[in-house]
Amino acid sequence: MSEEMGLEMEQDLERECALENPVLPYLRQDRIPHIWCPGCGIGTTVNCFARALTESGMNMDDIAIVSGIGCTGRVAGYLNLDSFHTTHGRAIPFATGLKLANPHMKVVVYSGDGDLSAIGGNHLLHAARRNMDLMVVCVNNFTYGMTGGQVAPTTPTGPTQTTMPYGNFESSFNLPALASACGAVYVARWTVYHVRQLAKAMREGLQKKGFVFIEALSPCPTLYSRRNRLGDGVDQVKYYKERSIVKNGADTKDVGLTYQGDIVVGKFVDRERPTWMDSMNEHFTKVLGNKFTPYGVENGQD
Amino acid sequence: MSGDEPKKGKGTVFVRAEVCKGCSYCIDFCPTHSLEFSREFNAKGYHYPTLARPEDCTGCDLCGLYCPDFAIYGVRWKDIEEKRQKAAQVAKASE
Numbered sequence: 001m002s003e004e005m006g007l008e009m010e011q012d013l014e015r016e017c018a019l020e021n022p023v024l025p026y027l028r029q030d031r032i033p034h035i036w037c038p039g040c041g042i043g044t045t046v047n048c049f050a051r052a053l054t055e056s057g058m059n060m061d062d063i064a065i066v067s068g069i070g071c072t073g074r075v076a077g078y079l080n081l082d083s084f085h086t087t088h089g090r091a092i093p094f095a096t097g098l099k100l101a102n103p104h105m106k107v108v109v110y111s112g113d114g115d116l117s118a119i120g121g122n123h124l125l126h127a128a129r130r131n132m133d134l135m136v137v138c139v140n141n142f143t144y145g146m147t148g149g150q151v152a153p154t155t156p157t158g159p160t161q162t163t164m165p166y167g168n169f170e171s172s173f174n175l176p177a178l179a180s181a182c183g184a185v186y187v188a189r190w191t192v193y194h195v196r197q198l199a200k201a202m203r204e205g206l207q208k209k210g211f212v213f214i215e216a217l218s219p220c221p222t223l224y225s226r227r228n229r230l231g232d233g234v235d236q237v238k239y240y241k242e243r244s245i246v247k248n249g250a251d252t253k254d255v256g257l258t259y260q261g262d263i264v265v266g267k268f269v270d271r272e273r274p275t276w277m278d279s280m281n282e283h284f285t286k287v288l289g290n291k292f293t294p295y296g297v298e299n300g301q302d
Numbered sequence: 303m304s305g306d307e308p309k310k311g312k313g314t315v316f317v318r319a320e321v322c323k324g325c326s327y328c329i330d331f332c333p334t335h336s337l338e339f340s341r342e343f344n345a346k347g348y349h350y351p352t353l354a355r356p357e358d359c360t361g362c363d364l365c366g367l368y369c370p371d372f373a374i375y376g377v378r379w380k381d382i383e384e385k386r387q388k389a390a391q392v393a394k395a396s397e
């Protein structure tokens with residue numbers, strides 16, 4: 001049987017039994033195929049997110065997704081949710097406004113390491129400090145993918161980047177430590193090798209109240225791995241597989257990344273703190289008594 | 303799935319060859335090593351995966367969870383049979 005004949009028979013069976021890839025209902029299918037390069041890991045994180053949406057049992061009308069600019073920033077445009085593709089670095093402030101105006105909604109920020117920790121870094125700190133009720137998915141490919149592979153705050157010391165032609169001499173951010181120090185209530189890191197764990201973290205994140213930060217390490221073969229002779233996307237995922245060490249509950253101070261070194265993955269932080277809106281309601285109720293109507297409570301914040 | 307039924311495993315895969323970018327995620331991370339690259343190319347010039355060892359496929363859909371291009375997914379035969387019966391019932395009811 002030729003391969004083409006095999007594919008045709010598969011399609012007949014799909015049609016006959018109304019089978020469908022479980023990720024498709026979550027996508028704007030008219031926009032697929034997407035722009036991501038062969039072996040780019042961003043699409044894999046989208047599969048995990050789709051699975052998390054299914055498993056959360058949430059109503060898709062109650063979820064909004066906000067992205068900044070970058071290859072990862074394209075995610076919002078491909079998902080069949082209320083999607084917002086904002087300006088570079090401003091996904092978190094946009095999402096904050098969206099959440100405060102629609103307290104019943106779950107607002108997810110899905111963006112790149114550069115968008116969230118470079119130009120948008122300050123917003124990340126303050127949203128975590130305030131415990132704003134947002135879930136942030138940060139796809140960390142150690143570079144500015146979309147603009148041609150410039151050095152990012154997440155680029156480890158060592159590799160070559162467009163703007164570091166002799167190798168990066170700067171130190172990189174340890175994003176879980178940053179998010180945790182600022183007050184995030186849920187912090188996890190997985191890689192695109194850990195698809196099931198990443199999907200589970202995203203499901204837990206969707207169900208958690210408060211500021212959630214999930215870092216997903218993902219290959220950028222075009223501008224990071226190939227440029228540094230690390231092979232293709234699949235070779236980076238094999239590296240994640242070989243060098244990842246699962247340490248749930250690890251002290252985030254100890255999870256910094258080095259160039260092609262060990263990767264500590266796991267759920268690092270899962271704690272409770274009043275959200276910004278809870279604190280506001282509690283404070284004004286105390287100060288103003290009956291004159292104050294708590295905001296966002298009866299329309300389903302809790 | 304041909305006339306002389308090859309040995310079936312617990313599941314099978316469906317491939318949309320035309321959107322595959324040949325990244326090999328599905329092939330390298332299938333837990334039962336059931337997939338291989340096709341000899342044929344798709345329109346964009348990529349080799350896409352085929353189920354080389356159907357008897358080993360469990361239908362776990364890990365390939366689907368890995369595929370960054372939404373080009374493959376796995377299903378258990380048990381679930382396919384259930385859907386087939388449902389589809390047949392619907393067709394009968396609308397007759």
Ligand SMILES: Cc1ncc(C[n+]2csc(CCOP(=O)(O)OP(=O)(O)O)c2C)c(N)n1
Pocket residue numbers: 069070071072073088111112113114115116139141143144145146147152
């Ligand atoms: C205000 C502003 N400054 C700079 C840019 C150019 N720019 C677009 S995407 C990007 C970085 C993207 O990196 P990252 O967020 O890591 O996303 P990736 O492409 O790696 O997924 C930059 C600098 C811009 N669009 N707007």
Ligand code: SF4
Pocket residue numbers: 035036037039040041042071072141145146219220221222223
């Ligand atoms: S440039 Fe890098 S991050 Fe962007 S789509 Fe290509 S591989 Fe992915």
Ligand code: SF4
Pocket residue numbers: 313314315331332333334335336337358359360361362363364365366375376377
């Ligand atoms: S469904 Fe599971 S066993 Fe079958 S090819 Fe895909 S990953 Fe392999």
Ligand code: SF4
Pocket residue numbers: 321322323324325326327328329350351368369370371372373374
């Ligand atoms: S993971 Fe998807 S895109 Fe990559 S080779 Fe397999 S089917 Fe093709």
Ligand SMILES: [Mg+2]
Pocket residue numbers: 070112113114139140141142143144145152
């Ligand atoms: Mg990036």
